[in-house]
Amino acid sequence: GTPAAQQTEEGCVSEDLSGAERTLAFSNWPQYMDVDEDDESRRPSLDGFVSRTGIQVTYTEDINDNNEFFGKVQNQLAACQSTGRDIMVLTDWMTARMIRLGWIQKLDRSKLPNVEANLLPSLRNRPFDTEDQYAIPWQSGLAGLAYNGRVTGEIRTVDELLTRPDLKGRVTALSEMRDTMGLLLMSNGHDPTDFTAAQFDDALTKLRRAVDSGQIRRFTGNDYAPDLAKGDIAACVGWSGDIIQLGFEDERIKFVVPESGVLLWSDNLLVPNRAGHKANAEELINYYYDPTVAAQLAAYVNYICPVQGAQAELEKIDPELAANPLIFPDEAMLAKAKVFMALDEQQEREYETKFQQVIGA
Amino acid sequence: MRISRWLAEHWVLGVALLVLGYLFLPIAVVAALSFNRPSSRLSYDFNEFTLDNWRNPCATSEMCEAVLRSVQIGFLATVVATVLGTVMAFALARHRFRGRSGLNVLIFLPMATPELVMGTSLLALFVSGGVPLGFWTIVIAHVMFCVSFVVVTVKARLTGMDGRLEEAAMDLYAGEWQTFRRITLPLVLPGIVAAALLAFSLSFDDFIVTNFNSGTTVTFPMYVWGAAQRGIPPQVNVIGTAMFGVALLLVLATSLAHRARAGGQRRPAP
Amino acid sequence: MTVDPQTSAGDLRLAHLTKTFGALTAVEELDLTVPQGSFFALLGASGCGKTTTLRMVAGLEEPTRGRVLLGDRDITRLRPYKRPVNTVFQSYALFPHLDVFENVAFGLRRRGIRSVDGQVRRMLSLVQLDGYERHHPAQLSGGQQQRVALARALVNHPQVLLLDEPLGALDVKLRRRMQLELKRIQTEVGITFVHVTHDQEEAMTMADTVAVMNAGRIEQLGAPAEIYEFPATAFVATFLGQSNLIAGDVSGGNGGDLLVTAYGTRFSVPSARSRADQGPVLLGVRPEKLRLAAAAGQVPAGHQHVEGSITDAFYVGVSTQYLLRTGWGTELSVFVANSGAQERFAVGERVVAHWDPRHAFLLGRQVDEDDRTAPMRHEPVGASW
Amino acid sequence: MTVDPQTSAGDLRLAHLTKTFGALTAVEELDLTVPQGSFFALLGASGCGKTTTLRMVAGLEEPTRGRVLLGDRDITRLRPYKRPVNTVFQSYALFPHLDVFENVAFGLRRRGIRSVDGQVRRMLSLVQLDGYERHHPAQLSGGQQQRVALARALVNHPQVLLLDEPLGALDVKLRRRMQLELKRIQTEVGITFVHVTHDQEEAMTMADTVAVMNAGRIEQLGAPAEIYEFPATAFVATFLGQSNLIAGDVSGGNGGDLLVTAYGTRFSVPSARSRADQGPVLLGVRPEKLRLAAAAGQVPAGHQHVEGSITDAFYVGVSTQYLLRTGWGTELSVFVANSGAQERFAVGERVVAHWDPRHAFLLGRQVDEDDRTAPMRHEPVGASW
Amino acid sequence: MSAPAHVPTASGEQPASPAPAARPGRHRFLPYLLLLPGAAWLFLFFVVPLVQLAAASLYDPAGSLSTGYALTWSFDNYPAALQAYWPQFGRSFWYAGIALVLALLMGYPLAYAIAQKAGRWKHLLLVCVIAPMFTSFLLRTLAWKTILSDNGWLVGLLRDVHLLGPDGRLLATPVAVVLGLTYNFLPFLVLPLYASLERLDRRLLEASSDLYASPLKTFRRVTLPLSMPGLTAGTLLFFIPATGDYLNAELLGTPNEYMIGNVIDSAFLVRLDYPQGAALSFLLMSAILAVVFGYLRNAGTRDVL
């Protein structure tokens, strides 16, 4: 057999080499960092961090999907080995799992004054990290629908996405169970914050039908974006910021908040065990909680910014963006946005397995 | 009548050319895109001709590092696998010993095992052994799946070789080592070169096994995989096209060199 | 077949040489001396152990027993590359990746000789291959390849050159040419040649000494004409050239002659040409020694004769070959040169075959052995092939 | 060399058959009739177009011009698998993946014949391979393979069987055996055999008709003895058997004889044996037709003679071959059968070579042509090889 | 004749040198020495992991990451895995099989033409078969994605000639997956086949046509059987990786085309169900081996590789 993957603070000690090595390995999702319009190899906010602190950042966009990424690093973390990354960005539920497994290093709050000052209250003291010492939000966002108006007409509802004949085979959904199933639960009139197993099964049946009929081409991670942009995919389940970014290049690509509701989630900055540069990571976290930096980032990625005061800063750069409810959600938007309920290990396994079976793997 | 006879004799060539066309079709797309200035980062359509990508193939340093890394891994894996495999091929072709058939199975099995299975099982080994994943675990894995191909290729060449040549060399005052160095090795060399080329192409192109055993190390195929998820920089196509060209030149050069050594066309029998 | 007592410094001697492969004895207690500088031919049926013998001399095979000596030096256990012996292999075994020059230079280079150029060129010119230095073996004709193989061996000035059917793969015409060439070169360089061949004519025309091997042993050894004219055994008589052998019994003596009775007829053979002087014998006459006459009256005095009828006749240009059925039912074969002088006979004609008793020879015979007819040139030699 | 006007239903006729490969003309305007049921041999130097001719008959090569007819049927453009013609290939081309039985059955099965068993077994027994049905070609000796190839072709009862040097790869001994075998089988089955060979002896002993080809054309065609005894051209005289050719000029006639002056000496040749009756000629005598005498006085009446001294002598068992230097400096070659009756001569001795004029023949000569000596058996035939 | 009585010894006899002259005893251990490094490598990095994987396939399926997995010899994992994923299983063999047929239809003429008809272009053509392997597998597959894309010229062309309906697609269909499999593994089929066809003696083909076999019959009765060793080796080298592949299905297909490789991939990397992943891996391997040995038996050439 294999031993449990559970680690403890005492059992798996990480050494911080930040004093000697001014470097940082940063794993993130694609389209989650501002890029210079003229020179795509430059990332202004990150470059700002480098010049401000002298810490060299190796920035890798190698997270496409929470599960996929977990699969990549779990062997090392379970064995208390370095993943080669100092900081990484994962969604709430995955963050919760990692913390539960003891794979995440505790941050030194004293080195995060900006976080202390500017983290949105709604994102503090969350159940999986009651003292905000493991996971600091990077961005929040919405999971909803998107379409490319160049190749199809407008889409308003989840049902349209799953059944409209002209979309057959040109639709993708997310392999992120909570996003896809959350939308389906809501389209069935159920509440993703609080649903029963039967309700889940109903939603899953609906999904299966769409898969079997060939309506859904693929279940994707973040990689739906290029296909949607190209028009290979007419419509999909996607994440707000990505779509808005695509919309800048082609205004016919639109994000849709279905009437039945959207999913709200946050991605968090995490320092895994055996990461050698925790202090450098803390400097980075603190840097991004500077409202001007946060605004710079938000202006590009168009996700929901967790930093108080960023909206004011953004107003200075781009007032139109600052008023976009998808970036700084208003009450109406928040009413439609639901957070997928927390699952215990047993539930998670059960629902994941069922979901995976439907999405074909 | 004559036309039908000509057709009867040449249609195969026609089909072969069509199939070659099929083999080259995607390469042509890759090559074309290497001259493309994409309309946007996420676009993969041919937009506008440019030489920029070729002038500046390292737009992203990750990509060029990945290419370099893949070449290094490919080189190391090729050298090790070729040495190990060649030596094994010699033992198998030239000696009778106990356990031969078992060994043949051991060599055949990796070729009969889906890459996925090899990748996952090897990963489990590294993790349970506490071996940090990275460059060297990739090399180890690549050597493992290349060795069998090398053995098979070299062995075929060796068994086809006339053993009397070695006797003739010994008769002509060449000791064991000299015989090996002057006769056996040069004669088997084309087989070894072919095996090495095969090994390199297998290693350079591997995604599945590498993906499982790479840790955070990124090889070129893995870079392409990742890039495909977020929009491929056109320079990737430059690398792809260049590798194709290099392969063409390399293989062509070796076969020309070989032909030159063998001394051209065989004379018709007297 | 015993070791020659007086041997010179460079003679090749095999003493009690034996080689067994598992249960099979390929070479059995071979004793043999090949005088230095001679052209020695080893003849024998397929599988009789010729190649094995040569391989032991070359060091490519280790003898089970016995010794190989060069002069007084025992080389039995020397590795092949340490022996002053070279081989021309049947299939030439030219190195395909080396050109003609490098093939020939191979042995010299292996012995650490630096300036090989002169020697190689001289050797290539000896075998008339000047200008072919940069050709590769695949670009040469069979005859040219053969000469490269020869040059490659000769350039080393070995004490002994072994030739294992070097002409076996050539067509008849080329073969004849190469034979002369080999002989010329051997005369020129004066090295000991040990030549293995299947072809008796080849052995006879080229060698100073011929050894006829049978089942791992040597049956007879001597000058070609000596063996041909007076073979020691029935095997030799039929293997080297062809013979009509008539089964009979010695019935007495008559001065220098032995009397033999066969099928009720009496024949005489000079005792000097007899290998047996009593009991069952085979009376041998070579087909070209037999002559034909239309009637017994035309038989020259002193000749012996047998009557019969022609059952077959073959015109082969130079000669005509007849098959004659004797009164007692077996057949004799007669070769008559087409010199224009002889009468022609037709199939069915009754004729008399006659011969000078001095051309006959007498061999010992196993009791159950029967007559043997010399096969005509175009007749199957044995039943099984 | 022209088409035989009266042809029977099954004759193989080649009419103006021509094949060019690029600039090279391999076969040139060949006209030839091979009578049904005959054993026809095609002889010629390497590269003269024999194989190409056969391949056109088999349908494996398409003629550039001309026609191939079987009886009255034009088969020039018929695909090979539709012709009643089979080939025994030089290398046999046996199917290595099929056993002997299946090799032989191949053609029958392809023609849709179901019960092949009896036919195949009968054929195997004809070539004496009963019991070898389940052997694979790799397990057979060369001679056995040859017979399988033969059986595989014969079992189809083709109208014409083409044999392209089927014996070329065999060693001399086996070759002789196979020749007889082939002849026997042809006599038995009565199929037309067209046999290509390099070996003139082979052609002469086996064929009813021999055609000598040279550079894409046929030089002479006829019964073997006819061609041998009275060749039409110098090429034929030296290619089929061997000849001493003496350059001279016709100096007049004398009854039924022509008088030839060569080197100041007068010789006569019956006009019936002359291919030219004026101008420069070659006087031909075959070496076995020459006889040796110690002195001019011993030359029989009516014989013509040349004096000279022996420069070389080869003992080859059946015969001894002498080289004689004539007074005018060229050489003659003389074969003397070792029948025991003839005197032996030593190198250096002065002798007289003589012949019956009826054994000489006369050929036309190019003005610049010189003497040619029949090569001795063991002398190089040409300068370049 | 002054013969060199002594020849300088070739010094430094190497263990790696083969000794054609059989010297009993001399090289008894040499083969083992030669085999040791390679065999050890394969043993350590192939056999041992495989055994480990075998053990993993028998873990308690109720185990989890946080609790760990216990080896409970749960053979039930096998039927359970098969039951859950037999469609993907079947599909793997089905797609690989169709791809094999296509590859044979394309690869045989190609190999044949190169070996027998190409004359002096032989080497160049052979290079052309190998060279694409140097352009990344992924790049080529992505290129196929572009070629087959709904808005691409190919689909447009096929729609124009009505081989595809107005809404017809190529990408994300079984056709695309099978095409991708065919494409990617074709060189592995062609190379051994070529080696075998190159050795084919043309004279045998002539003999066959001389013996009344039409070109088709000649192919069926002579060419095909004689190329069997290469065909067998090529078939295996094509079929095995094709069956276990998941990238083509992933990139060119939809969940409806997913093969067993996709399932194993997700079992190991996404669902983290090691027992099931391992069990599926072993099921796949044994299925492949069963097919292979069944095939080898029929092909009659055991000694292909």
Ligand SMILES: Nc1ncnc2c1ncn2[C@@H]1O[C@H](COP(=O)(O)OP(=O)(O)OP(=O)(O)O)[C@@H](O)[C@H]1O
């Ligand atoms: N390595 C070996 N192992 C077993 N038997 C062998 C070996 N080499 C030769 N023999 C056997 O020894 C006998 C003599 O073989 P050898 O090759 O010396 O014959 P040969 O006279 O050269 O025949 P050929 O004229 O056919 O070449 C044969 O019966 C042969 O099969």
Ligand SMILES: Nc1ncnc2c1ncn2[C@@H]1O[C@H](COP(=O)(O)OP(=O)(O)OP(=O)(O)O)[C@@H](O)[C@H]1O
């Ligand atoms: N396919 C071909 N292409 C070009 N030239 C050819 C071809 N086949 C034969 N030739 C040439 O045609 C001539 C006649 O060849 P062919 O094979 O008929 O000769 P051959 O009489 O059979 O000779 P051999 O006795 O050597 O077999 C030769 O010069 C040969 O080189």
Ligand SMILES: NCCCCNCCCN
């Ligand atoms: N381009 C950045 C997308 C980040 C998505 N994070 C995953 C959220 C899952 N609910």
Ligand SMILES: [Mg+2]
């Ligand atoms: Mg031998």
Ligand SMILES: [Mg+2]
């Ligand atoms: Mg020919």
